[in-house]
Amino acid sequence: MIRRLPVLLAGLGLAALMLAACAPAATPAPQVTQPAGDTPVTQAPAAESSRAPAPTSAPEPTRPDAGAVRTEAPTLIPPTATAPGQPPTQSASPTAAAEVRVVEVEWPPRLRLGDSDSVRLSLFPSAGGYTVTTEFPDNQVITQTVAVPRPGGYELFGLARLEGVGFDLAPAAEQVLPLPPGEPVTWRWTITPRAAGRHRLTLDVRLRWVGPAGAREAQLYSRALTIQVASFLGLTTGQAMWLGILGLMTGGGVSVAALTFRLKPRPAGPQPNPALSVEPPPGLAIAADERALLQTLFRRYARLVIENEFRSGYSGARTLLALPIRADGRADAHTIVKLGERRAIELEHRNYETYVKDTLPPMTARIQDEPVFLPPATATAHAPRGEGRNGRGKAALRYTFIAEPGQRPASLREALLKDPDPALLLKLFETFGPNWWLQRRAHTFRLAQEYDRLLPAHVVLEPAAGAPAASLGPATGPAALRVKVGDLVRVGRFPETELRQDGKSLSLMGQPQPGEPPLRVRWLSVRPPDGAVARVVATRGTLLREAVAGLDLLGLPDPLPRLPAWLAETVAGSLSTIHGDLNLENVLVGPGGFVWLIDFARTRDGHPLFDFAHLEAEVIAHILAPQSAAAQDYLELWSLVADDQRSATRPQPPALLAVLHQLAARCLANPAQPREYHLALCLACLGALKHANLDRRARHLLYLTAALVGRAL
Numbered sequence: 001m002i003r004r005l006p007v008l009l010a011g012l013g014l015a016a017l018m019l020a021a022c023a024p025a026a027t028p029a030p031q032v033t034q035p036a037g038d039t040p041v042t043q044a045p046a047a048e049s050s051r052a053p054a055p056t057s058a059p060e061p062t063r064p065d066a067g068a069v070r071t072e073a074p075t076l077i078p079p080t081a082t083a084p085g086q087p088p089t090q091s092a093s094p095t096a097a098a099e100v101r102v103v104e105v106e107w108p109p110r111l112r113l114g115d116s117d118s119v120r121l122s123l124f125p126s127a128g129g130y131t132v133t134t135e136f137p138d139n140q141v142i143t144q145t146v147a148v149p150r151p152g153g154y155e156l157f158g159l160a161r162l163e164g165v166g167f168d169l170a171p172a173a174e175q176v177l178p179l180p181p182g183e184p185v186t187w188r189w190t191i192t193p194r195a196a197g198r199h200r201l202t203l204d205v206r207l208r209w210v211g212p213a214g215a216r217e218a219q220l221y222s223r224a225l226t227i228q229v230a231s232f233l234g235l236t237t238g239q240a241m242w243l244g245i246l247g248l249m250t251g252g253g254v255s256v257a258a259l260t261f262r263l264k265p266r267p268a269g270p271q272p273n274p275a276l277s278v279e280p281p282p283g284l285a286i287a288a289d290e291r292a293l294l295q296t297l298f299r300r301y302a303r304l305v306i307e308n309e310f311r312s313g314y315s316g317a318r319t320l321l322a323l324p325i326r327a328d329g330r331a332d333a334h335t336i337v338k339l340g341e342r343r344a345i346e347l348e349h350r351n352y353e354t355y356v357k358d359t360l361p362p363m364t365a366r367i368q369d370e371p372v373f374l375p376p377a378t379a380t381a382h383a384p385r386g387e388g389r390n391g392r393g394k395a396a397l398r399y400t401f402i403a404e405p406g407q408r409p410a411s412l413r414e415a416l417l418k419d420p421d422p423a424l425l426l427k428l429f430e431t432f433g434p435n436w437w438l439q440r441r442a443h444t445f446r447l448a449q450e451y452d453r454l455l456p457a458h459v460v461l462e463p464a465a466g467a468p469a470a471s472l473g474p475a476t477g478p479a480a481l482r483v484k485v486g487d488l489v490r491v492g493r494f495p496e497t498e499l500r501q502d503g504k505s506l507s508l509m510g511q512p513q514p515g516e517p518p519l520r521v522r523w524l525s526v527r528p529p530d531g532a533v534a535r536v537v538a539t540r541g542t543l544l545r546e547a548v549a550g551l552d553l554l555g556l557p558d559p560l561p562r563l564p565a566w567l568a569e570t571v572a573g574s575l576s577t578i579h580g581d582l583n584l585e586n587v588l589v590g591p592g593g594f595v596w597l598i599d600f601a602r603t604r605d606g607h608p609l610f611d612f613a614h615l616e617a618e619v620i621a622h623i624l625a626p627q628s629a630a631a632q633d634y635l636e637l638w639s640l641v642a643d644d645q646r647s648a649t650r651p652q653p654p655a656l657l658a659v660l661h662q663l664a665a666r667c668l669a670n671p672a673q674p675r676e677y678h679l680a681l682c683l684a685c686l687g688a689l690k691h692a693n694l695d696r697r698a699r700h701l702l703y704l705t706a707a708l709v710g711r712a713l
Helices: 005-022 237-260 288-297 342-356 376-382 412-418 423-432 447-454 540-547 560-568 609-627 631-642 652-665 675-688 696-711
Strands: 031-033 069-076 097-107 110-112 117-125 132-134 140-150 155-163 167-170 175-178 185-193 197-211 214-230 277-279 303-311 318-325 335-341 394-400 441-446 459-463 470-472 488-491 496-499 506-509 520-523 532-539 570-578 587-589 595-597 604-606
Touching: 097 132, 097 197, 097 214, 117 155, 117 197, 132 140, 140 214, 155 185, 175 185, 185 214, 277 288, 288 335, 288 394, 335 342, 342 394, 342 604, 412 423, 412 587, 412 609, 423 595, 423 652, 441 447, 447 560, 447 609, 447 675, 532 540, 540 560, 560 675, 570 609, 570 675, 609 631, 609 652, 609 675, 609 696, 631 696, 652 675, 675 696
Parallel strands: 069 140, 110 214, 277 303, 459 520, 470 488
Antiparallel strands: 031 132, 097 117, 097 140, 117 185, 155 175, 155 197, 167 185, 197 214, 303 318, 318 335, 335 394, 441 570, 459 532, 488 532, 496 506, 506 520, 570 604, 587 595
């Protein structure tokens, strides 16, 4: 019973609030206001003439406060002869008398939408004194003294009309009442507003004398009334009341639920386990923020033994092979840990869920958990300068790993350097091809839309001062970029920025225009530009020229001048799920030659030949280049591949290239037209020149490959 007492009290309080909300408001008694003094009366005309003077109208006074009474000076309104049809002729008439009356108008200055109120107009005789009466305390009352001529032989009537476009009026027609001498007369209207806002009403009173010679009319009084109509969210009073009741009931229900059930506190994010011992091998350094991430990802364990590191392409991410050990000394299965920039890790997990999770073969590596990142305070404390303190930071992702006891896994680069067996490439295609590259659909695209991302940035900028000659922003298309080294430009705000591997510059990504790739800018500062002035330090052309400086083409045509034309070429190809970064470090080799993929940060729907062209450029730079004594020997290998032959002295490298070409041919839109793959290979080889970790021989072979393949295009 004691436990239910708060619930009963809350229910009683809710009922009381509902009854209070539904109770009608009390109507106060009318107020009687006595004017300060007598109002002077203007004398009536001496007699009726056949031609009456024009009526005189008083100016509109300033609006008094609600409930106030305003008395205006008297006005003499002689009759104006009006003849509906034929004006009557007046014979000799007796002397006209003038009756002094007080016009009293009462109206509501404010209304709520959905309510109705009344407007009152009264004519009181003032001969025996006059007392102003306000029927409703919130209403506004004004008075004015007028002289009403009463010529002998005529019967007098008052005609009153109220008009306003923003109201429904009742009655809407003109009201006609007789005006007996010495007796008060009152007209009333009911008004209902149609919409919220400030509205005007027009009140007119006319006199009509009816006699033997006909009828005559004259205006006695005219006034414009201002009414402010209020509304809550455009609702009427009834609607607002029901909305209030509904809100009251909802709030009461939530209160009762809060009293009855205790809400569970929201669990905090994972915290690092400082007791976890991270044990890297000799020569492998672990930064403070990376150590904190590992202590968060493996917080349930006592030790984490790092056995190996795989180079994860060129993104700067780190891929570690680790063995988690429990507090009792039992070791769990080996696992792969990916450490990288938080945005890239989150993108990799999202791409895995979208493109990879449901298409992988049963025996392959899978992401085990959600990405782990450090809490803000911890990230700031452990982040190197330029990372966590500017809103970025690192995150970690965990993959399953398949291995045999005592057998260390290897990357595809390590496996091919040890034994350049093309069977590993065939195994890779057999594992992922049926669900990825072979499930194609027709797709026509401009080559730059798929392959521009492999090439260096379009322009490199550094902050500067001066008068810019041009401007560029996220909507600038690469084709419209006309700048050279040394130019000053104004740089707009780019929606997508990423800290580069050097920690000192940013990669800015624009918005793709129709038929074009997005503009990519390397910004030599960690503070994003927002209308800043910058100097052009390099362009894509100058960056590629620096990469091939001093390299001999051995008589082959230079492919760099043809690069813009290749990018603008339209290809009738196909579209499928692709890895997007199929380098030799993202392919792992396990027991029995089993292969699987990691790093899905760039997985997407794209040109299937993209993966094979990128992988062939990797094989040339990291497998063939270390084994080639001279550039001329490499060209001979290419001739053997073209002739589908084997070299007696070095048969393996040509076999690798030959198998890659065979796999790519299976993904051509038209197998009889290899130009589709040759274009992709040229761009992949030229794009690989941008990587600073390539030695001179690797860059030379890539340059020669682009020249050799491009010669036939």
